[in-house]
Every structure is written in C-alpha cells, then in structure tokens.
Amino acid sequence: MFYQWIHITVGMDMMMYVIIGALSITFGTPWFNTTPIVRFILMMIILWGATAIQVIGIRKIGRIAEWLFILGIALTVILLIISFFVYLAQGHPVHMVINWHTIIPHHLNGTTLVAFVPFMLAFCGGEASAPHVKNLDHPKSYSKVMLALAATAICFDLLGSMAIGMTVPKGEIQNSTGFVYTYGKLLTSIGLPGDLLQKIVGVMLACGIIGELGNWIAGPNQGMYEAAKEGYMPKFFAKTTKHGVPIRIMILQSSIVTVSALLITFTSGADADFAFNVSLAATTAQYLMVYMIMLIAYMVLKKKHEDYHRMYYMTKNPNLSIAIAILALVITVVAFFVTFVPAQGTAAGLRGIYVETLIGMCAIVSILPLILYHWHEKWPKE
Numbered sequence: 001m002f003y004q005w006i007h008i009t010v011g012m013d014m015m016m017y018v019i020i021g022a023l024s025i026t027f028g029t030p031w032f033n034t035t036p037i038v039r040f041i042l043m044m045i046i047l048w049g050a051t052a053i054q055v056i057g058i059r060k061i062g063r064i065a066e067w068l069f070i071l072g073i074a075l076t077v078i079l080l081i082i083s084f085f086v087y088l089a090q091g092h093p094v095h096m097v098i099n100w101h102t103i104i105p106h107h108l109n110g111t112t113l114v115a116f117v118p119f120m121l122a123f124c125g126g127e128a129s130a131p132h133v134k135n136l137d138h139p140k141s142y143s144k145v146m147l148a149l150a151a152t153a154i155c156f157d158l159l160g161s162m163a164i165g166m167t168v169p170k171g172e173i174q175n176s177t178g179f180v181y182t183y184g185k186l187l188t189s190i191g192l193p194g195d196l197l198q199k200i201v202g203v204m205l206a207c208g209i210i211g212e213l214g215n216w217i218a219g220p221n222q223g224m225y226e227a228a229k230e231g232y233m234p235k236f237f238a239k240t241t242k243h244g245v246p247i248r249i250m251i252l253q254s255s256i257v258t259v260s261a262l263l264i265t266f267t268s269g270a271d272a273d274f275a276f277n278v279s280l281a282a283t284t285a286q287y288l289m290v291y292m293i294m295l296i297a298y299m300v301l302k303k304k305h306e307d308y309h310r311m312y313y314m315t316k317n318p319n320l321s322i323a324i325a326i327l328a329l330v331i332t333v334v335a336f337f338v339t340f341v342p343a344q345g346t347a348a349g350l351r352g353i354y355v356e357t358l359i360g361m362c363a364i365v366s367i368l369p370l371i372l373y374h375w376h377e378k379w380p381k382e
Helices: 002-026 036-056 058-089 110-123 126-135 139-167 178-189 194-229 247-268 272-304 318-338 348-378
Strands: none
Touching: 002 036, 002 178, 002 194, 002 247, 002 272, 002 348, 036 194, 036 247, 058 139, 058 178, 058 194, 110 272, 110 318, 139 178, 178 194, 194 247, 247 272, 247 348, 272 318, 272 348
16 A cells, blocks of 8 residues: 555656646746756645645545546547547658567667556556456456456557657657647647647646646545554544545655655756656656565465455466466566666766666665554554
8 A cells, every 4th residue: 555655756746747848838938847946846836736725625626637637638638649640641741660670679678678667657557446346247347348448548558659759750759748749740730720729738738637646646645544544654644634635644745745856856957858757767666566566465365365255356276376476477577677777868977866766766665664564553543
C-alpha cells in the first residue's frame, strides 16, 4: 500500500511538468518551462491548490476529475488521431517511415530499451481494478476484459505516438510540450488555424491533467488513512475532515511532492526534458518495485495457501501459476534496471545526476516503510 501511495508523489511532478509545458505554449511564455524558479512556483500553485480543494469531499472531486479527464485527455487524444488521419489522407510528408527495419528494434541496448519506460508506466495501475472481480457476475471474464482494455490502450498509444512522430521533425519534439506543439503543426498543415487551436488544446490538456492530479491526491490517500487507523502510522494521521477527507495525509503527501519537485526542478536547470524524464523514470521504477513485491507475495500465496477460496483463478494448476509469476518477475526486474539508463538526449553532464537521483529516490522509498513498520506497535489504533 505504501509503495502505491509513494510512487505517485514523483508522478505528480511529471504531471505538473506537462501542465506547465502546455500552458507555456498556450500563453506564449516559454520561460514558464525553462526558468527553474518560475516552474517551481507554478508547480506549488497547482499542487497546493489541488490539495486545498480536496476539502469539498472525495466524491465531488471524483466527479469533477471524471469530466476533466473526458474533456482534457480523452477528447484531445481522439481529435489528435482524427487530425492525423486527415493529414495522411491529404498526402502531407511524414517524418518517420514505418517498415520492418524501423518498427522493430534490431539492436537491444540501453538507448533502445529505455524507450519502453513511458510505455511501461502507461500500463501500471491495472491491478487496481482486481478487487472488483468479486462484483462481476462472471469473474472468469475478467481476464478477457483486461486484455481488451490493454489492446485498446496499445492502439491509442501507438496512434498517438505515430501522430506526433510522423508529423513533427524529431529535433522539434519535446517530451513536456510535444503533444500541444504537435496539435499546432498538425492543424496548420491540414488547413485549420493551428496557432489558435493549439492554445485551446493546451488549456484543455492542462485541465484534464489537473483533474487526474486531484484524483491521485484523493485516491491512494484513502488506503493510507485505513493503514493509519490500524496503527501503521501515527494516530495524528488517522483523522479526517467533516466530509471524511484525510487531509493530514494529503498534506504529508503534498509535502513529499514539494521536496521531490524542489530536487528535480533545480537539478535540471533550464532543461525541462531532463526534469520530465527523471520524474517519469522514478515513477516507473517505484511502481515496478510494487510489482516485484506483489509477484513474490503471489508465489508465496500459491505455494503455502492454495486452499484459500478465490473468486478468480488465473489457472487451477499451481505450478503453471508460479511459472507465469516467475516469468513476470524476471521481466519486471529487467524493466526496473532499464529505468536507470538515462533517456536519449540527456546531456553528458546530467547523466550521472540522472542515475544518482533515481537511486536516491528508490533507496528512500525502500527504507521508509521499514521504519514505519518497525515503530508501528508503539502507535495506538484508532
């Protein structure tokens, strides 16, 4: 539970970098994205504003976040893909050729493998739906639903990436601003007022991610609140507002985000992509740590407690289940170490800082839960 809570702290930094990148294009203020002190101040306004608004209640925040997601993320991605198809239909030049030699990596090295990091993160979190299996009329259909969702997500990922890679020259793409910048280039190419529309898209995207940010502040904190009530955190954190909001845990989380934002933002200097890449890799690495623990726990469960009643079985053969879990664990461990490879384009002087920052963050989040667990017997339950 702790790892699922802590990983999103750095993930929030990544979200805020994208918000600021989008707004820098919308308002024509690139210094939003390249001046560390300005970037940090904007991050604090977004973060603490989103934290403060949580007092209205979790359910209301959930509904607001849902609408912001539809408006700012789902709708903009669909419109991007439609615009991309129009671009291709009109016969415009493409900046990325797709064939056997370009679509499949023929040399597996650090530079190639690290490109998978954002795709790994895109599929992290799917396990959050697993507890709902017990509510299904046909639990056996769960795996089919998850496969269908994964296939849909892969299609949207591929089409969105192709829309950016094939319509914008490689040298003009930035990770934190690429989506909005692509809109401007793409819409102008197909005969629409791209400069105006990209500003509108920038606002929509920023609103969508702010909604997601609010959701991430509200969601995982509920689990930590339950842990605090059980005595796994000091009693101080087992308190809520009159609307049932665990605001003290939210403030703790936002304080951790502030520290990580301070570290990453001022380490990166004017290089907005470095800050984005570090926060992306750190979020992925910490989430993969969750999966390593989950997979090991699953193998122990299958080996020692096979007689426990379950609503859903991946397979009734325990040996096959463990074999699949071992394969998943090997892939996860490899993926974990890949995240420590500096992203392509990282300046030579920042490559060491990139690795050191990731190691430091992973070390801290590995030690913290052990300290909390060591002292938890001295904290009374709620």
